[in-house]
Amino acid sequence: MRYSGFKVLWEGLTGNRGWQPVWREPEPKSSYDIIIVGGGGHGLSTAYYLAREFGLTNIAVLEKGWLGSGNVGRNTTIIRSNYMLPGNEPFYELSMKLWEDLEQDFNYNAMVSQRGIINLYHSDPQRDAFARRGNAMIMAGADAVLLDRAGLEKQCPFLDFDNARFPIKGGLWQPRGGTVRHDAVAWGYARGADIRGVDIIQNCEVTGFLIEDGVCSGVETTRGTIEAKKTAVCVAGSSGRVMAKAGMRLPIESHVLQAFVSEGLKPVIPGVITFGAGHFYVSQSDKGGLVFGGDIDGYNTYAQRGNLPVVEDVCEGGMAIMPMIGRARLLRAWGGVMDMSMDGSPFIDRTHIAGLYFNGGWCYGGFKATPASGFCYAHLLAKDEPHPTATEYRLDRFISGGMIDEKGVGAQPNLH
Template sequence: MPFALLKYGLSSDYPAEQDLPPPKALAASYDVVIIGGGGHGLAIAYYLAKYHGITKVAVLEKAYLGGGNTARNTAVIRSNYLTSEGVRFYAESVKLFQNLSHEFDFNIMYSERGQLTLAHTDATVRAFRQRAEVNKHFGGRTEMIDRQQIAELVPTLNLDPGHLPVLEGLWHRDGATARHDAVAWGYAKEAAKRGVEIHQLTEVEDLIIEGGRLTGVKTNRGTVRCGCAVQAVAGHSSVLAAKAGFRLPIVSYPLQAMVTQPVKPFLDPLVSSSALHCYVQQTSRGEVVFGGGSDPYPLYATRSTLELKESLIASAVEMFPFLAKARLMRQWGGITDMTPDYSPIMGESPVENYYLDAGWGTWGFKATPICGQTMAELIAGGGKVPELIRPFHLARFANFQQVNEMGATAASH
């Protein structure tokens, strides 16, 4: 239990404290400017300040903290990926998530529930078996389970949806959820406590590059100089990189999800189907969350559509038929930046002193802690790339060294 929550419960007075200092003017210069005030940007700032003593840092957010993809995901945390590089990376992130509430003294509502991915064909079963072995090799708690075990784990699940009977399942015990806004605010308050400046409603309009080096940024509130900068802007990664004069191998697609009104608890694990391209989870408040694949066309928009709603609901009802009577409460969308190999781009850019945290597609939230930690190491080390993120460098696309995570989710990407 976080100590702040315990103190709150035992205190006779309301122990209110201001998480963030009041807004202030931009300074003329900073050692590090972080573009993007979502989970990743705030995490980088926190690890820079706490573990590397770099506190002359500005986080610039064009809207409000955590209001982009951080607020628009479904908060799933897992490490059951396909490649050894991906499994190692996300397994470290899971370990960091498990201790974040204590590190922040702030409850992020971390809940380890496990993730079950359903296999409907023999080919999928074979792929899942290989995936389970890779996960176990790197310390993950992942195994194959049969129909009987699935029925015991999720009694309400329909094991024979239409022409796609469930054959086996990939059971990932480390699967979890956390409150995405709590993660962002935890990083923000701890970074601010150590001197990091967080500027909301501050949009970066251009980048100042002199002699192939980034030396500053132009914002709607003025120009600031900096020793280096890192972009962590999720679905708008390509747009910002273009301002720096280079092109990223990224295409941005909308990604939608929806949630029902609360119902009585019936589902503890996170359940996804590789054939129906749908995943279902129930929140601690009883709401049932549906998610699936990204839209089939590139677009910079966070609108929701009737077509996706109908498709997701049809798949969810095949998995849990009684949900046909549930009432949908809301639907939303985010913007995913998809790379050709479905792995992120982390590290140096073609511009000196300008670092990349991009290409996260649908898996950015679960990488928040390890991304912050490794990017902070990279910046503090003057460009020395941590071993954990070395495979995700931008040059891999020119050198044919892709880290292929296609199919690492039970969705259409």
């Protein structure tokens, strides 16, 4: 079924009786060409691009809960390609370009909204570091604008320019950055994959891998054994515990990142603003809620909840730069489990076990990568060679010293 304004009108006039389920609820078959473990954003987009780009449709996506229940369902919806290092920036710019064509591509309005993202700077050295980044972005085909204070004031007159503890001197602006309605991304990819024949199997938890002589031939699940030529794991915050079932230790720790939304408000801020001298970033949803967050709690956890010190730290950051939000109320706080890697950058790679693939280590930035992650993972699965923008995302990069460390904080996941 094709969605359109006319369809909405027609259905509205005829009692909305014609809408079909957005996805099927199939029983798992006994074998597939490819099994994708994890029905979050990355898993679903992988399935979608395998079908759409490579014509592979004998595929199952196995999800232990409801589809989209991972971090695609609990993030702060930001998209951007403002990375610095050559191992990263082309990949995230590919993702941005996929976002820009996504809705027409999968015929689902995920509300890709490029209202811009601004990273504030407060000192000359920070400005210089942003200049290095902005130039790297432009050189990779992305867009970047270095705003001085006057330019920033024009866009964000509500910032506390006069009384901020760390004076607001300008910002690095990516006009093409923005937000996307996160759940709709999962639903759009699921719908697109399902239409093309992919089996999305919810409430199906992988309990083990079928590994013999270094070859993986499928998975054990709560709904029986399923064989596959290739098994592609894509489980973000659960990477550690899932890959442990294949006997693997990873350069990843699981941490919780909290996020927050305020009560609905009439438009307050235009795009995304990030405040790195504190720990705070914010956007406003189309419904009117301020969606904001900050630092991870900082300790290993698999619990999707955090603690008070970080809640306070984040709100302090918000009040530090925009003290007009003091009377807005925090409505809801939640936590997502992040697959924090050792250099802050992800992995899209084969494992040492034949037929077993791994995608993870997205830290707190996986959402924006959803299209490119799926695209590049699909490329790897279909062609058995990495996509040109994802060649650095190897699991063994630390053995050779090929870290992709944007923040330069080393092998300590909670600092990335």
